[in-house]
Amino acid sequence: MRHDARQENQLREVTIETEVLKHAEGSVMISFGETKVLCAATVEESVPPFLRGSGKGWVTAEYSMLPRATNTRNRRESSKGKLTGRTMEIQRLIGRALRAVVDLEKLGEQSIIVDCDVIQADGGTRTASITGAFVALAIAINKEIAKGTIKENPIKEHLAAISVGILPSGAAVLDLDYVEDVEAAVDMNLVMTETGEFVEVQGTGEEHTYTRAQLLEMLDLGDLGIRELIRLQKEALAATKLPEYEQVSDKEIVIATNNLGKAKEFEAIFGAKGYTIKTLQDFPEIPEVIETGKTFAENAALKAETIAERLNCLVLADDSGLMVDALNGQPGVYSARFAGPGHNDAANNAKLLHELTDVPSEKRTAKFHCTLALAAPGKDTLFVEGEVLGRILSIPRGDNGFGYDPLFYVEEFDKSMAELSAEEKNKISHRAIAIQNLATVWDKWQEG
Numbered sequence: 167m168r169h170d171a172r173q174e175n176q177l178r179e180v181t182i183e184t185e186v187l188k189h190a191e192g193s194v195m196i197s198f199g200e201t202k203v204l205c206a207a208t209v210e211e212s213v214p215p216f217l218r219g220s221g222k223g224w225v226t227a228e229y230s231m232l233p234r235a236t237n238t239r240n241r242r243e244s245s246k247g248k249l250t251g252r253t254m255e256i257q258r259l260i261g262r263a264l265r266a267v268v269d270l271e272k273l274g275e276q277s278i279i280v281d282c283d284v285i286q287a288d289g290g291t292r293t294a295s296i297t298g299a300f301v302a303l304a305i306a307i308n309k310e311i312a313k314g315t316i317k318e319n320p321i322k323e324h325l326a327a328i329s330v331g332i333l334p335s336g337a338a339v340l341d342l343d344y345v346e347d348v349e350a351a352v353d354m355n356l357v358m359t360e361t362g363e364f365v366e367v368q369g370t371g372e373e374h375t376y377t378r379a380q381l382l383e384m385l386d387l388g389d390l391g392i393r394e395l396i397r398l399q400k401e402a403l404a405a406t407k408l409p410e411y412e413q414v415s416d417k418e419i420v421i422a423t424n425n426l427g428k429a430k431e432f433e434a435i436f437g438a439k440g441y442t443i444k445t446l447q448d449f450p451e452i453p454e455v456i457e458t459g460k461t462f463a464e465n466a467a468l469k470a471e472t473i474a475e476r477l478n479c480l481v482l483a484d485d486s487g488l489m490v491d492a493l494n495g496q497p498g499v500y501s502a503r504f505a506g507p508g509h510n511d512a513a514n515n516a517k518l519l520h521e522l523t524d525v526p527s528e529k530r531t532a533k534f535h536c537t538l539a540l541a542a543p544g545k546d547t548l549f550v551e552g553e554v555l556g557r558i559l560s561i562p563r564g565d566n567g568f569g570y571d572p573l574f575y576v577e578e579f580d581k582s583m584a585e586l587s588a589e590e591k592n593k594i595s596h597r598a599i600a601i602q603n604l605a606t607v608w609d610k611w612q613e614g
């Protein structure tokens with residue numbers, strides 16, 4: 167008879183709650199009775215030095231226990247300045263166990279770190295950590311697969327861990343809690359795969375030696391427990407909804423802009439070449455990229471690279487603006503924010519007219535500038551530019567276009583940019599010229 171009235175082959179109540187953390191790529195709160203462990207998986211781009219350039223990834227783990235996870239407070243290891251031998255041993259065990267079921271080549275050159283933090287300890291924290299860590303790892307990997315960043319599932323099979331032991335009465339039991347663990351004559355941790363193979367067997371005759379028959383009895387109990395745990399892991403994974411990821415196809419270009427005026431122009435020009443475009447409006451979950459650069463190129467790169475990294479695909483960004491000679495090239499990079507915070511086109515135009523109040527027509531020369539940055543993960547960003555010359559009018563003219571178009575006079579057409587049709591603007595604008603320049607270098611860049 168066990169002190170908590172369990173059968174000898176009965177697990178404590180096991181719950182696996184997934185996606186309990188906002189930031190981690192995969193997270194799990196697992197409990198075995200009163201033992202509770204929080205497992206968080208993190209995907210990192212880098213690998214340890216010995217794997218650099220090998221194409222292989224890495225999976226590792228860290229283990230820790232909160233001070234009041236235990237009956238009396240145990241000091242944080244961070245305040246002691248070093249990890250105890252027990253902690254080191256456990257975190258190595260967790261990492262080894264997880265790697266046993268992951269094909270590191272299929273994972274590709276990136277690392278997944280699973281942090282296992284014991285919130286409450288009541289026996290079996292290392293086995294709960296391994297069982298939960300596997301689920302957190304699987305969620306992180308499933309997300310990568312859904313995003314398309316991992317092509318083939320690197321997880322070979324399920325993995326779980328459980329404790330077994332022999333009580334002073336001589337009974338072999340499954341899943342010892344703290345009370346049983348303290349008095350146990352034999353104490354064993356088993357890590358096993360779904361196909362019933364062993365990754366690790368840690369069995370110690372603490373108080374008593376044990377027989378071969380007892381060893382086999384414990385292995386059988388463990389096998390039973392592991393099967394049940396794997397069933398629960400599968401249930402938890404099946405119930406975990408992955409976020410929807412926008413898929414980006416070959417004939418699609420993502421343009422890192424929130425400006426609808428720009429988007430229309432890109433749509434028209436790229437549409438004619440058989441591409442469809444997506445803008446940041448299609449990815450409302452992505453936060454705004456703050457333009458901290460001092461040049462068009464810096465800001466264009468910032469927008470393109472941030473979004474390319476985030477979506478893991480090719481991304482084009484446009485940073486553009488108006489440069490007025492009488493204002494020493496202002497507003498330039500600051501064109502969108504010329505009138506101050508809450509920038510809108512009307513306020514920017516009003517401010518421009520005000521700044522040029524007494525400047526005569528022949529001194530109101532200006533140009534529109536556009537820098538395009540084309541970025542893709544792991545590639546050097548490509549830059550092209552385009553400019554168009556004009557003059558700043560004293561009264562806005564026309565309703566087409568956007569931004570400063572109503573004030574930008576184009577000699578060639580004797581019209582303001584806003585009086586040109588979209589078709590006309592898209593032949594001569596700074597953006598159109600930059601896109602033409604892009605076409606000449608695009609293919610070579612993609613190959614390189």
Ligand SMILES: O=c1nc[nH]c2c1ncn2[C@H]1C[C@H](O)[C@@H](COP(=O)(O)OP(=O)(O)OP(=O)(O)O)O1
Nearest residue numbers: 423424425484485486487488501502568569570571
């Ligand atoms: O063809 C144009 N016709 C008129 N005005 C234009 C044009 N091209 C740029 N501009 C002006 C609008 C904005 O005041 C600034 C761009 O600022 P810029 O940061 O590149 O764009 P934005 O903040 O509007 O959108 P986003 O950064 O999401 O691409 O230059």
Ligand SMILES: [Mg+2]
Nearest residue numbers: 425457485502
């Ligand atoms: Mg902007």
